Amino acid sequence: PAPAALNAAAMAALPFSIQLPTGLTITPARAGATASIYRVQRGNQTLLMIYAGPSSQFPIYDGETVRTGGRASVVVTEGSRRLAMEHLFQRATDPKEIHVWIASVEGADRDLAERIGQSIDVK
Template sequence: MPMIALAAALVISGQTTTPPAQRPGSNLTRDLNSAPPSGLATSPAASTAVSTPTPTTTPAPTPGATQALPPIGQTPAASPRPAPAASSAPRTTQTLPPIGQSPAATTRPQTPAPTATAPQATAPRPTTTAPAATPPAAAPAPAALNAAAIAALPFSIQLPAGLTITPARAGANASIYRVQRGDQTLLMIYAGPSSQFPIYDGETVRAGGRASIVVTEGSRRLAMEHLFQRAADPKEIHVWIASVEGADRDLAERIGQSIDAR
């Protein structure tokens, strides 16, 4: 492009590159010291003989700026471009991927999924166990009555040796007495306002101020229980044989027959 532009400029200015032909018989010294001979003028035909290249439209120079054409055979140096004005807004520089590679997918910051918070282990609290209610101490077993206490009972009794009478509360204004041999009870005696006479089924026999229940066992008749009624307290004295068999039953029946109200 620079060489074509230079040739066009020379054609326009009327200069030719064809050297003048020497005329035969010319004097070299005259040619050198004087004006060119009369037949050496450049004719328009000679100018036309030069092939005129097609002029190339050159861009109009920017007003205020003068471009100097470089010498023939040299590449014009790239003119420095004015640096763009610094913008106050920050620019984001994006690095382009190499040719042939697709741009990497932009990684967006991922919001971490909410993680379930494990329940914190709670230290077990010491459980205070209320002390179990202490059962009331069992009342001591009543002691057997002595001879004076037996004499003060509202009834009289013939007690064989080795047997005892042990009292026990039966309720308000009532008492129960056990005729025992060791831990075995032979006869029960109730003294109170109202008894549960009769307990056994049998024949009721009234004699000597008492009512007795008599049962027949083979050839024998046994008085199983007795009821005494009094005007003073205790109103009733009820005597019955405990669940014993054999000789203990006969002994209990004889002791019951010996009881009488006072």
């Protein structure tokens, strides 16, 4: 069976905070023994992915790496605007890395995924 969306208590226990708009859910995805992966979804559409574990595959996108606010972000230019496509937080405690990236979405969904990704912070 497909994993169920996290409830409020499970979301509060995550090692990161997130501003999740109404109508979206966080659902666990398949991960290894020492890592967790989450999908931010609207229905069956994945907007954003989040990895929490010992060693991520950052970066997955090509772009400018900007370090600010306790994270490294990969920023790309699309037309006249810049989008943060992914973020990497490194921590002293487990999980050592929290890696956030925008899924393959376009238009308004891409903008929404980028805003959600920008809202994430480590606890």
